[in-house]
Amino acid sequence: MTAAPHFPILADEFAGKRVLVTGGTKGAGAAIVRRFSAAGARIATGARSTPPEGVSPEIFVQADLSTIDGSAEMAATILREMGGVDIIVHCLGGSKSPGGGFAALTEALWQDELNLNLLTAVRLDRALAPGMAKRGTGVVIHISSIQRSLPLHESTTAYAAAKAALSTYSKALSKELGPRGVRVNSIAPGWINTTASEAMVARLAESAGTDKQTARQGIMDALGGIPIGRPAWPEEVAELVAFLASDRAASIHGAEYVIDGGTVPTV
Template sequence: MKTAPQFSCDPREFAGKRVLVTGGTKGAGEAIVRRFIAAGARVATAARSTLPEGLSPDLFIQADIGSPDGTEKLSTALLEAYGGIDIIVHNVGGSSTPGGGFAAITDELWSQELNLNLLAAVRLDRALLPTMIRQGAGVVVHISSIQRTLPLHESTTAYAAAKAALSAYSKALSKELGPQGVRVNSIAPGWINTTAAQKLVKRMAEHAGTDEETARQGIVDSLGGIPIGRAAWPEEVAELAAFLASDRAASIHGAELVIDGGTIPTL
């Protein structure tokens, strides 16, 4: 499949629902925002970057939610605008750690990876979940990564560790909130066709002194290959997020769904 798939959806599927998608200006986050908008939701999103052309969420907060100040800015604005929230998709994440293995990861880099890939979700949940608990309903979806089980030691050790912690946190949260009417699940994508993935390829190529195609193939090989022969599209991740947030998944709770084209070789 050389082009992104086109999916149709019920334009009333999430009518009246208040949805937050973090990191919603690029890649899978942008696709998730578009999917919920198309299904009739009131969608808020936040990111460090500006909105791309043609993306018009109901509410946009430009903030670095990898920082405590950024998460406070977002949660305050969201609660003032919506009074509460029905669905949260914690998509924000990424890695800026250079190649070089464990020795290249300074305390500052560890802190950056943990703040963005774990603590952003923890802080926002702490601020926003009380409204879900009071209303006795809500859905939380955390975007983790298959790298929590298949870390790339050359360049993503800290990112993978943070995502592993996010998956564990998500499971713990599901046990606590399920009896209160709030469903919590996570999604573990594999290789996705995004600008972040392209940047990772570029960093690894620069570190190894090779070309980007060689670096890209090296990443795929280090993961053990992709049996379906291609990376996932952001739109496919968005469809899975929408499914988990919908009533169709009403009995799916405390689970992590993998979307990796068969990359993880075990059950």
Template sequence: MTVVPRFKTDPTEFLGKRVLVTGGTQGAGAAIVQRFAAAGAKTITSARSEPRSGAGTDLFVQADLATLDGVERLAAAVESTFGGVDILVHCLGGSSTPGGGFAAATEEFWQQELNRNLLAAVRLDRLLVPAMVLQGFGVVLHISSIQHRLPLHESTMAYAAAKAALASYSKSLSKELGPKGVRVNTVSPGWIMTSAADRMVKRLAQSGGTDEETARQGIMEALGGIPIGRPAWPEEIAELVAFLASDRAASIHGADYVIDGGTIPTV
């Protein structure tokens, strides 16, 4: 397996910028927080689990952003501490629906996936983006998934549908906010080497009565393979996010950037 990449970072690239990353205590979210912190940003994150020590976070708000109350508490904390944000990265996401296809996705699971993967972003945008509009600049990045274009069914049908809705919402939002100085883009990763991915493998192995390697291979086969031969590292996702949030990407708006090692087989 390829070693974790190390990238050179300009410590002044985001100096003084207020950056909020949801779901920033694990996986790609944690890597994104660390990337912005290393570039001089004031970083804020929120999740149900606390960040690891030395995670580079200036403000952490422990909250369940799949609930309206959690989103409102986060927005209030951000406003009172920093007066708003300049860059908003919606990294919260994931699936906890068991294997078994559409029949296993009960009403409870559907609502859970929609709240986590779509409505958390919609609600937080509604509370924090108006201040970006007033200041005349800002960046909003929605982390979707290649499953909004290449959906799977075994345990992520509801997740894929929610991420498809997020991508559509993001495009709509970009048309409204672009003329007001706020850039909006979507990042759609494929399979990422995270603890959440490991948990999904274990869940599929258990529900399928098989071992983890078989479950992992099943995911690879369902995706049609990954031409570069591996999932992405969280640090690679963070680099793309940092680029899109930077002035180097000042004319990139309303776009969906896929980072999947070539998984999607079509143009």
């Protein structure tokens, strides 16, 4: 697999902008935090785990943002310390559901997946987006997933359903906030090459008695193939987020951008 890309960054592109990135301690979220920080933004993030080396937000709230109390603490801290935000990037998400299809999904698992992948964004938008609308400017970006249209029924039905709801919610929010100066878009990534995904590749290779390249190809085959031959790097997702948050995308609103290397086979 090729090395992670490096992109030139304008050091003042987001100078003084107040940016909230949820789930900013791992994977694409951490890459998004680094991207905005390098461009001069003031960053707030929150997660259950502490930020790794190289991720240094101005404000960090260690809390479970998928809970009502955790989201409320994050919003209150931002309003108190920053006075609001100019850009929100909802990157928090994931699935811990077991295999076994829909019958294995308990009431508690459904609620957990909805809280993590949908309702965190709803709660934080409700707390922070009105301030953007009052000022007449702002950007909200929701990170959805290609699984909203390509669900893997064996283990991610609830995750896929929550992400589909997030995309629909994002579109509805764009219609409401666009006339008030706030742009709203969503991004649907496919497989992203994160530390967690590489650990999964290693586990699959070990259990099958094969090498990582074979295991990685097996995952791509299960997805129906990735025409470019590899998953996306977190830095590539972060670059798309930065573009959509910038003035270069001033007329892009109410859209969803897919970044999946061509995985989705339909128009």
